[in-house]
Amino acid sequence: MTKTLLVTGAGGVGKTTIAAAVGVIAAREGLRTLVVTVDPARRLASALGISHLGDEPTPHVDEPLLWAAMLDAAASWRAVAMRHADPDVATRLADNEFFQAASEHFPASQSYAAADQAATFVQARAWDLVVVDTPPSGGGIDFFAAPAQMADLVGGRLLRWITGGPLPGRKLLYNRAARPMLRVADSILGSNLLERVAEFLVDLRTTYDGVARRGREIEKVMRESSIVVITTADPVPVREAVKFYRELPGLASTPEAVIFNRSLPDAWANPSVPPKTTAELRHIAELWGSETLRQRDMREEFSARYGATVATVPLSDEPLTDLDGLALLMSQGSGIPWERIGVG
Amino acid sequence: MLDKRLVIVSGKGGVGKSAVAAGLALLGQRNGLRVLAVEMGSPGGLSTHFSTGPLEFKPREVRPGLHxxxxxxxxxxxxxxSLQLRLPGVRRFGAVARAFDALATAAPAIREIITIGKILWEVKEDRWDLVVADAPPTGQIGSYLRAPRSISELVPTGRIRAQSEWMTATLADADMTQLAIVTLPEELPTTETLETMRWLEDEHIVPPPVVITNRALPELEDKSSPDGVVGEIANLHRSLWSEQQHWLAQVPPDLTLPYMFGLFTPGEVAAHMSDELETLT
Known part of the structure; x- marks a missing residue:
């Protein structure tokens, strides 16, 4: 039975680092582990032994039970088209100039593609644990709503809105006389653009059955996964973490823990200053002391308000260039519910 | 930056760009300018810094002189x-807007020009001395800045095209528009800032940006390491500081904002931002 851990949270909080570090710990505990990342920093990618984008899991040279895969978020629509459309439609879709716009405007497509790929790895049953670093597009929580949103999109919602009624065939689409909406759009945008967009959407619709069916499988994998939320003690990512605690129970399951990354040790809150300390150093120690207090208050408030298991991973000055560094960082963490996230 | 009519503040997610945008808007207000602050991203990103609850489409006065x-x-x-295109006889606006929005999901630049167009109209009208836009992250800012030009290329006819030309001109005008990129002295924000600056150099859409580096640590000249916690703090501080110097050298900032130790609420952060910006500019 493959266990799955989804590592979520706002962008910029060290989500990828923690996903990688959990993977290293799991592999060293004897679990065959795959870490799936989306956009790692270069140093982290090389620590994991992956150098290029691609969907193939790569075994680590020095760590026998660890694999890593780096997903290409930009390839998302292409992957959906190739998987679920007839070959000639797939080629037409893949070459379509509206692809990029649609994938930028519809972050769910990136999340869908990442979730789809992660679910494929889980279903392969080749690993004991699959750790998924979720893409930050659309604010993180959208990852869990992506399968349903994607099915809705390709299912013709946009087409129905454009035509103001039934799903059109190619011919019906051009009968604009009866459709005031299309006349308005024509006058603003010019008719050429409108036709090209509509053709794209008609093609996209042929993938509906495949996307919807696969979406249900992906949702099943998500519901059976454990989830941890990563944040730092800053207002913006904490607001994002709160959203996960409020909204996730309806979409998947309650997070196992919120991990405050880059936490300062409690002992720094009121450091005893040796008598001969210079004023400059005393001042710096006071600054970090006030920061430590602020962080601690924020964690305590989160725990009290949402009944969350609150864990910490310390702020580190070590550049993370190898697996030992990642493992060390994680082992200095406290409060991490290892068993509940499938490790140990 | 306060001499311009429009300051667009962008940066990688999580670098504090909303706080900087709020600080700039407050600074403009303190200098007696009529300021409009525009929240372009998800609701709450900017408004939380003014502590006045969610913002709406209609500008609201959150401080005297600051909307x-x-x-x-x-x-x-x-x-x-309704206003700009003066479309006659469009009664079912709701349905039209929905259809239009659906179209815009699949067509490049349409969504973005609606948003950036609204901001540029506010600049054009004479209600404000300064418009500060808390813009989408650098990963997406290109498609907004480029929207007027993309429309010219994509739409051969139609009324939206006619609008795009003065918008392109306003964005390119160094007396009118300033882009500020907020970054941190860390690896990923630095990489993204460099990519954005290369893109900007190739595209020539806006005048050269200013780079604002946030959360810079003060140098600790004292080299001692006493036993105990104070020594730990000193060592970590020096080590983080020298790591920061490495990234600062990659993208030399025009303005450097300090790490704000121990500040709890977004309102406090924005007020301090505005003090710091005042000292620096």
């Missing part, structure tokens, strides 16, 4: 259809 609004795309579109 703030949130861009709601459907409302911007309705306004655009």
């Amino acid at each position: 703030a609004m949130h861009i709601v795309r459907s409302e911007a579109l309705l306004e655009y259809l």
Whole structure:
């Protein structure tokens, strides 16, 4: 039975680092582990032994039970088209100039593609644990709503809105006389653009059955996964973490823990200053002391308000260039519910 | 930056760009300017710094002389259809707006021009001395800045095209527009800032940006390491500081904002931002 851990949270909080570090710990505990990342920093990618984008899991040279895969978020629509459309439609879709716009405007497509790929790895049953670093597009929580949103999109919602009624065939689409909406759009945008967009959407619709069916499988994998939320003690990512605690129970399951990354040790809150300390150093120690207090208050408030298991991973000055560094960082963490996230 | 009519603040997610945008808006207000602060991203990003609850499409006065609004795309579109394009006989605006928005999901630049267009109209009208836009992250800012030009290329005819030309000109005008990129002295924000700056150099859409580096640590000249916690703090501080110097050298900032130790609320952060910016500019 493959266990799955989804590592979520706002962008910029060290989500990828923690996903990688959990993977290293799991592999060293004897679990065959795959870490799936989306956009790692270069140093982290090389620590994991992956150098290029691609969907193939790569075994680590020095760590026998660890694999890593780096997903290409930009390839998302292409992957959906190739998987679920007839070959000639797939080629037409893949070459379509509206692809990029649609994938930028519809972050769910990136999340869908990442979730789809992660679910494929889980279903392969080749690993004991699959750790998924979720893409930050659309604010993180959208990852869990992506399968349903994607099915809705390709299912013709946009087409129905454009035509103001039934799903059109190619011919019906051009009968604009009866459709005031299309006349308005024509006058603003010019008719050429409108036709090209509509053709794209008609093609996209042929993938509906495949996307919807696969979406249900992906949702099943998500519901059976454990989830941890990563944040730092800053207002913006904490607001994002709160959203996960409020909204996730309806979409998947309650997070196992919120991990405050880059936490300062409690002992720094009121450091005893040796008598001969210079004023400059005393001042710096006071600054970090006030920061430590602020962080601690924020964690305590989160725990009290949402009944969350609150864990910490310390702020580190070590550049993370190898697996030992990642493992060390994680082992200095406290409060991490290892068993509940499938490790140990 | 306060001499311009429009300051667009962008940066990688999580670098504090909303706080900087709020600080700039407050600074403008303190200098007696009529300021409009525009929240372009998800609701709450900017408004939380003014502690006045959620913002709406209609600008609201959050401090004397400082108005703030949130861009709601459907409302911007309705306004655009009714006022700017002067469309005759469009009664079912709701359905039209929805259809238009659906189209815009699959067509490049349409959504973005509705948003950036609204901001540029506010600049053009003489209600404000300064418009500060808390813009989308650098990963997406290109498609907004490029929207007027993309429309010219994509749409051969149609009324939206005619609008795009003065918008392109306003964005390119160094007396009118300033882009500020907020970054941190860390690896990923630095990489993204460098990529954005290369893109900007190739595209020539806006005048050269200013780079604002946030959360810079003060140098600790004292080299001692006493036993115990104070020594730990000193060592970590020096080590983080020298790591920061490495990234600062990659993208030399025009302005450097300090790490704000121990500040709890977004309101406090924005007020300090504005003090720091005042000292620096």
